[in-house]
Amino acid sequence: MRILLAEDEPELNRALVAVFTKNNxxxxxxxxxxxxxxxxxxxxxxxxxxxxxxxxxxxxxxxKTIRKAGKTLPVLILTAKSEIDDRILGLDSGADDYLTKPFAVKELLARVRAITRRLTVGVDANLTYGNCTLSRSSYLLSAPGGEVRLTNKEFQILEMLMSAPSQVISPETFMEKIWGFDSDSDIGVVWVYVTYVRKKLAQVKANVNVKSLRGAGYTLEIV
Amino acid sequence: MRILLAEDEPELNRALVAVFTKNNxxxxxxxxxxxxxxxxxxxxxxxxxxxxxxxxxxxxxxxKTIRKAGKTLPVLILTAKSEIDDRILGLDSGADDYLTKPFAVKELLARVRAITRRLTVGVDANLTYGNCTLSRSSYLLSAPGGEVRLTNKEFQILEMLMSAPSQVISPETFMEKIWGFDSDSDIGVVWVYVTYVRKKLAQVKANVNVKSLRGAGYTLEIV
DNA sequence: AAAGATAAGCTTAAATAAACCTTAAAAAGG
DNA sequence: CCTTTTTAAGGTTTATTTAAGCTTATCTTT
Structure with missing residues (x-):
């Protein structure tokens, strides 16, 4: 498996080369x-x-340049902060995944494994579960009842749920992954967004809803 | 969950011990x-x-020393700010994650959770004993008679029993590991939860029950 | 060895606490 | 402005704890 790494910090570059090499x-x-x-x-x-x-x-x-040149290989973007703008930019321009620095090496390897497994870009730009699909490029949620645009936060909540439909995700995990460690928002904001996501799922008549398992977290279920 | 902390700054050491203790x-x-x-x-x-x-x-x-000695436990490295070289060395030498000082306590806890989660959830997300299995991600107990969701405390009781099925666990141990060292709840709450766990085991027709050994504690047995 | 006494464990129902939901309105940001 | 995000508050549901009366094993005494 051949990887190209582009990273200007010399030490990090060297270290990542070592890590990838070690992992064949x-x-x-x-x-x-x-x-x-x-x-x-x-x-x-x-x-x-x-x-x-x-x-x-x-x-x-x-x-963007290599995508224009017709290259479809999976690309993972490294960003310095959990800058939403960078992230959207990355996904719009055809990135398959992104990772914010600092990151755990194991996570990097896991994500690289994940995106190389599919090996086709664009195909996976949509998430599907039950009778509804979520477009990663347009944030549109569609189901038999129509389609509706999700806001950023709504999208990220549903994206996390749909990319691991059987997993139970705790409010704390949402908080960490979406709002970041240094956020001082209250955990209650997660509850609010879960409500919004449920409303939009209902609005398009999805047969999917967000089930809460008290004390554990949220998971998707087909009704 | 047992943690070893190595930190030479006395105040930080003390503070982190307090934080970890508080988080069970x-x-x-x-x-x-x-x-x-x-x-x-x-x-x-x-x-x-x-x-x-x-x-x-x-x-x-x-x-490096403990890795050579065959220890595979997850390790998180703390480095002073922007000491990239240290960071890299840490990753090369088998650290699972790193964190640069100063850091947010929330982030430390999250990262410790993340690297220890692989230990429990990652590989072996379900526990099995007798004819029943317990899902660590959804708290679902299933057996021939169906499935039922356990509450947090119920789950932790059964998890401890199922992860060491032949061991006898005393009410005091349950108290310490589940309720925490500084809990001021009565020990009787353990009896209550053992009852609840037994009820749910019966409800799904498990061939497993919680046997009490007077004066010693509890253990699982197959009936 | 039988009769109480004692302590360990059991069970239940009710009270308390925590988790979660929903809405509306304020704040932030384009 | 208009949209998204956050805060705040009151409401609902569910988990947890308390408390009290109960059973059963072990120990003491006769």
Whole structure:
């Protein structure tokens, strides 16, 4: 499995090369976006890991460039903060996943494994469960009763639930992954958004709802 | 859940012990790397939190040492801010995650949860004994007679029993591990929950019940 | 060895506390 | 402005704890 890594911090670059190598990937690494584009358009990689902030060309632009050139390989974006804008930008421009720094190496490996497993981009841009689908690019939730646009937070809640439909996700986990560790919002905001998501699911007559397991968290169920 | 904390700054050490204790971990704390190695090789911990800069032996060396000794427990490394080299060394040497100081306590707890979750939920999300299984993610107990959801406390009682089916667990141990060291609830609450667990086991027609050994504690038996 | 006495454990119902829901309105941000 | 997000408050439901009366095993005494 061949990976291209684009990361300008020398130490992190070196370390990630070591990690990937240790896990039986063959890695080429570059230190800026232009190099990344060159390698990706000319070489044959199974996956790319791109930092956002890089000299000469940022990761998002690099990604857009190679997508325009017809490259469909799975791409994982590294962002410095949990900047929603970066994230949306990344997904719009055809990223398959993103990871905010700092991250656990195991998580990086898991995500790389996940996106290389599908190996087709765009196909997985929609999530499906029950009779409804959620578009990752447009935030549109559609079901027999029509379609409705979700707001950012609503989308992230439902995305997390739909990408692991049998898992139980605790309000604290939502808080951590969506609002971030340093958020000082009350946990109650999760409850509010669960209500909103339920309303929108009902509005499009989805046969799916968000079930709460008191003391454990939320999970999706088909009614 | 047992944690070993190695941190040489006295105030931070004390504060973290307090935080972990409050969150129902049992913590042992040490102040240098050599002690950390001793405790970790001889004791039985579920997780370790190691500072990098410590007297006698640094955290990275301690980590490498225990990994060489075959310890696979999840380890989180604490590094002073922006010491990238330390961070990298940590990842190379087998750390599961790292956190740069200063950090938010919430984030520390979240990361410890994350790396220990792999331990419990990741591989072995279900417990089995006799003809019944208990799902760690949904708190669902299932057996030939159907399935039923356990509450938090019920789940923890049964989880402890099922993860060591032949062991006898005293009411005091339940109290300590589930309600916490500083709980001022009466021990009688354990009797109450044992009753509830028995009822639910019967409800799903499990061939398992909670046997009490007077003066000793409880254990599971197959009827 | 039988009769109480004592303590350990059992069960239930009611009271309390915590988790969760919903709505409306205020605040933040484009 | 208009939309999204957060806060706040009151309401509902469910989990947890308390408390009290109960059973059963073990121990004491005769």
């Amino acid at each position: 990937y063959s890695v080429d690494s570059v230190f800026d976006g232009e190099e990344a584009v060159t390698y990706l358009t000319e070489g044959d990689y199974d996956c790319a890991v791109l930092d956002v902030m890089m000299p000469k060309m940022d990761g998002i632009t690099a990604l | 971990y049992s913590v042992d704390s040490v102040f240098d790397g050599e002690e950390a190695v001793t405790y970790l090789t001889e004791g039985d911990y579920d997780c370790a939190v190691l500072d990098v800069m410590m007297p006698k032996m640094d955290g990275i060396t301690a980590l």
